Amino acid sequence: MNKTFAMLISFLLVFLFIIPISDANAAGSSTVTTKIYSYKGQKYVQIIGGEQKVRDKINKTLKIHAVNAAIQNTYLKKQQDYFYWNTTAQTKYNQNNLISIVYTDYNFRGGAHGYEEVTTYNYDLTTGKRLYLNQVIQTNKQAVNLAEGIESDLKSNENVFPDSFYNFPLSNTSSFYYQNTGIVLVFNPYEVGPYAAGFIEVKVPFSKIQSELSRPFFDLNKNSIQELKSGRIPGFENISFGQTKAEVSKALKSSNSEPYYEPEMGGLFWIFEGVEYASFNFGEGDTDRLDHIYLSWKTLPMKTFSDIEKMLGKGQKGENPDIQGEYLLSYRFGDTRVHFASNSTEGLIHGITISHY
Known part of the structure; x- marks a missing residue:
């Protein structure tokens, strides 16, 4: 009897230890699986399991991609029988109620080679909501x-165009997929490297995205208006208009390098080491007082005119009279003027000019 009782206790202890381990693994895994199907030769992913309403919503979008590819393929073949469009698909991530599906489209219209493009579909499996980069990147600091993480990775890739280290496409609709410890940005051929390099992937860990910044950035928000009115630069601690070059250098904890001349923006601009994304103009002659600042897009990534107006209110839009094909969104806050520049009224901001009179 005692021996039987002891065996029963041993069994229960083993059972109790096994169950939590199983539950923990289940909590970290997804509630769905995926399968590849084909529509007129075009591959697409469908999810299996989970809530039907969510599943149907996601699957509809995932199949539409293949349907559209088939339509494109038919259209191309009517032009030339050797033209074609081909789509492949794969599941890149399926954990923690998040799923990432990557489609690769290849179309050939003659010439030395065709053109490849990637489209990523990221979903919250609890709601069926498609997730874009601005759901991952929620603050300007992030x-x-x-942008800093992408730049660092691109610089380590010998296949990347050197100019792309500082000027790569980045928007809310940029292609990315999840990994356990971060996200992977995917650049199409020619976006940051030659066709021969294929798709260039850049991994940025969540730890990098959520880290504290050690350098100044344009921390624009609804509270920035008062700072600008006072002649201060939001995010650039202890820097304000009217300071000397020495005072700015001290505030940035950096020495300045050689200046460059920008006639359309008011003369000589100085760049300080470690803050290459910002240029400072200290006026003409012997004044040596800060009155113009130019900031590159990397101080305010992934923003459009519409994003700025949500923070600062309605501004004045129009073509830049000095630069053909450039548009400006302009504000005046007291004696401070701010101009956001873009290649279109709907495009991404590629530069910011702040001046004080």
């Missing part, structure tokens, strides 16, 4: 961290 956007700056992301």
Whole structure:
């Protein structure tokens, strides 16, 4: 009897230890699986399991991609029988109620080679909501961290165009997929490297995205208006208009390098080491007082005119009279003027000019 009782206790102890381990693994895994199907030769992913309403919503979008590819393929073949469009698909991530599906489209219209393009579909499996980069990057600080992480990775890739280290496409609709410890940005051929390099992937860890910044950035928000009115630069601690070059250098904890001349923006601009994304103009002659600042897009990544107006209110839009094909969104806050520049009224901001009179 005692021996039987002891065996029963041993069994229960083993059972109790096994159950939590199983539950923990289940909590970290997804509630769905995926399967590849084909529509007129075009591959697409469908999810299996989970809530039907969510599943149907996601699957509809995932199949539409293949349907559209088939339509494109038919259209191309009517032009030339050797033209074609081909789509492949794969599941890149399926954990923690998040799923990432990557479609690769290849179309050939003659010439030395065709053209490849990637489209990513990221979903919250609890709601069926499609997730874009601005759901991962929720603050300007995180956007700056992301841009910095991409730049660092691109610089280590010998296949990347050198100019792309500082000027790569980054928007809310940029292609990315999840990994356990971060996200992977995917650049199409020619976006940051030659066709022969294929798709260039850049991994940025969540730890980098969420880290504290050690350098100044344009921390624009609804509270920035009062700072600008006072002649201060949001995010650039202890820097304000009217300071000397020495005072700015001390505030940035950096020495300045050689200046460059920008006639359309008011003369000589100085760049300080470690803050290459910002240029400072100290006026003409012997004044040596800060009155113009130019900031590159990396101080305010992934923003459009519409994003700025949500923070600062309605501004004045129009073509830049000095630069053909450039548009400006302009504000005046007291004696401070701010101009956001873009290649279109709907495009991404590629530069910011702040001046004080």
